[in-house]
Amino acid sequence: MKNEKSPRELFVHEDDWGQIEVLPASCRAWCEAEFARIARFATAHAAGGDGGWTDIYVRAEAPMTLASLRLSFADTITALAARLEAFDIVTSGTFSAPGPVARVAAFGPEGSVGIVIIPDASGAIVDAMTLVCNGSESACREVRRAVTMISSAQPLLIVEWNRLTLSLDA
Numbered sequence: 001m002k003n004e005k006s007p008r009e010l011f012v013h014e015d016d017w018g019q020i021e022v023l024p025a026s027c028r029a030w031c032e033a034e035f036a037r038i039a040r041f042a043t044a045h046a047a048g049g050d051g052g053w054t055d056i057y058v059r060a061e062a063p064m065t066l067a068s069l070r071l072s073f074a075d076t077i078t079a080l081a082a083r084l085e086a087f088d089i090v091t092s093g094t095f096s097a098p099g100p101v102a103r104v105a106a107f108g109p110e111g112s113v114g115i116v117i118i119p120d121a122s123g124a125i126v127d128a129m130t131l132v133c134n135g136s137e138s139a140c141r142e143v144r145r146a147v148t149m150i151s152s153a154q155p156l157l158i159v160e161w162n163r164l165t166l167s168l169d170a
Contacts, residue, residue, distance in 0.1 A: 007088035010106045010114040012132050014093055019162045020131035022115075022147055024064045025155040028166060034059060035164040059161065069152055071126040073105075073119045076150055080107040080115065083146040090116055107146065108132070113139040115146065131158065 023031070038057055045053040084107035091098040101116075103123070108114025113135035120127040129147070133140035144167060147156055158167045 008085065009089045009091060009111060010087040010108060010116065010132060011098060011111065012090060012092045012101070012116060012130070013095070016130070016132055016134075017092070018128075018130055020133060020158065020160045022066055022129035022131070023062050023157045023159055024066065024069055024152075025157045025168060026064050027062050027159075028157055028168075030063050031157070031159050031166055038161075038164065065127075066129060066156075067120060067125060067127045069126075069154065071150065071152055073117065073124055073126050076117055076126050077105050079150045080105075080117070080146055083149055084108055084115070084143065087114060107143075109139040109142050110135050113143055115143050 038059070041055075041057040042053065045055045045057075047054050087106040087108065090101040090104050090106045092101050093099050103119060105117045105119075106114050107117075112132065114132050116130050116132070117126055118128040118130070119125065131140075131143055131147075133143065144158055147158055148168075150156060155168050160166070
């Protein structure tokens with residue numbers, strides 16, 4: 001009987017994509033203004049009673065994207081691999097119907113906490129990064145800290161849309 005190691009898998013629920021994202025630090029004021037718009041909208045559209053809202057808010061596009069920093073996909077992978085273990089596979093979808101996500105790289109300390117690096121069409125530049133923090137706070141802190149190790153022309157901002165918080169460092 002072979003003793004084969006199971007592949008490390010990071011599952012990203014379909015609703016979690018972009019809920020914790022990495023943006024250029026120059027987006028800080030825009031993010032804070034967007035947080036205020038979201039909070040006002042949530043208050044104005046609260047359904048009351050058993051919770052929920054009467055309408056949906058769609059965030060505006062950030063004024064500067066991560067892709068505009070032209071981060072090398074290969075260098076970003078190298079920087080993250082120095083701090084975190086790589087996942088062999090990233091899956092996404094619903095809990096009952098997950099499927100593999102192609103062309104991404106992911107790193108993290110446990111199966112419910114990690115960072116997904118999404119390349120542009122050429123595969124050479126980082127198009128986006130999304131964090132998954134559905135585990136221990138110490139594991140989430142470890143992933144946030146790893147983001148600060150990525151070489152960039154300007155600091156990277158971790159935007160937690162689900163909690164309306166920003167951080168430039170862990």
